[in-house]
Amino acid sequence: SLCAGGAPSLSYQELKDLKKTDVLHVDVRERWEIDRFGKIPASINIPLGELVEALQMDPMEFKEQYNQKMPSKSDPVVFSCLAGTRSKQALAFAMSLGFS
DSSP: OEEESSOSSBOHHHHHHHHTTTOEEEEOSOHHHHHHHOOOTTEEEOOHHHHHHHTTSOHHHHHHHHSSOOOOTTSOEEEEOSSSHHHHHHHHHHHHTTOO
8 A cells, every 4th residue: 555745645656656756665564575565666665663763874874774875855766555544644654753
């Protein structure tokens, strides 16, 4: 299930359309879930428990840890998980840190 600031839930097709733009797709599932169910292409895995810390990292540290440029607070970001609960929490965390 998917969440973005302007639209609390997105369909798979909406995500595919968004991914044609410059959106960062953050998968907040646990690493074992990625191993079991597979990685979503062009997504970055940051388990929900690491997200608040990750979004406050030094950009160089973020790139080193996640092999991806750290999003700025104005960059478009989409969160996904298995059922939708964690992606909604992730969205709330990001917004509380000033991400729009």
